[in-house]
Amino acid sequence: MKIEYSEERFREGQVLLINKPLEWTSFDIVNKIRFSLKRYLGIKKIKVGHAGTLDPLATGLVIVCTGKGTKQIDQFLGMDKQYLADVSLGATTPSFDRETEPDKHFPTEHITQEMLDAAIESLTGEIEQVPPMFSALKVNGRKAYDLARQGKEVELKARKITISKLTLIEWNKNNLKLDVSCSKGTYIRSLARDLGYELDSGAHLSGLIRTRIGPYQLSESLSIVDFEKNLATFATK
Secondary structure, eight states: OOOOOSHHHHHHOOEEEEEEOTTOOHHHHHHHHHHHHHHHHOOOSOOEEESSOOOTTEEEEEEEEEGGGGGGHHHHHTSOEEEEEEEEESEEOTTSSTTSOOOEEOOOTTOOHHHHHHHHHHTSEEEEEOOOSSSSOEETTEEHHHHHHTTOOOOOOOEEEEEEEEEEEEEETTEEEEEEEEOTTOOHHHHHHHHHHHTTSOEEEEEEEEEEETTEEGGGOEEHHHHHHHHHHHHTO
8 A cells, every 4th residue: 555655645544454453553553653653744633543453462564644644544444354363272262362461371282183173163153252351342341451460360251253264274283373364353362262172172372373353454545654764764855
């Protein structure tokens, strides 16, 4: 996607495809872009927003809109998404990913290819999914992850989501790599947990890359470093 590095175009609205680095939040990306626009183009005030949160321990595609383009955000939020997910078998964590340490361990020697195929089939299509306790969903006005980090029990209701594609790419000992296409509202961390249950074991998400949002591909995106470099180059012309 072509980006025009001018104040007018950013104010009129641009859609930016950014490859989020590991440990950055989606808001870190938004703040960095807003800061860069101020630093290099002198734009003191401009709307900047992202179209869908990506967890800090995930990398990949984040759509960012600027100026009047922020009115398009809802359109992007409803699009289906695609991920490459690494799942570790044999242990669960409270957050369903690597944010927290394993709390329970399970056997994996009994898992066969046939069991994996059956588990994947059972989790494909329209299913009910319980979101992670460590999520930004609100419980009585408070974010669930704030309550979870205080050690409080958080009960979240199951929601209907759609897994349109769930493909096993690689199985190496206790590590799986999956290609997942899913609807809005899907938690890949919860999918990893549910896969462990289906295998009579435990599992958690150990890595995640968002590769697509609707028709927009990770291969079309820019790193935040390259975005800032391009902006700085334009500003010095």
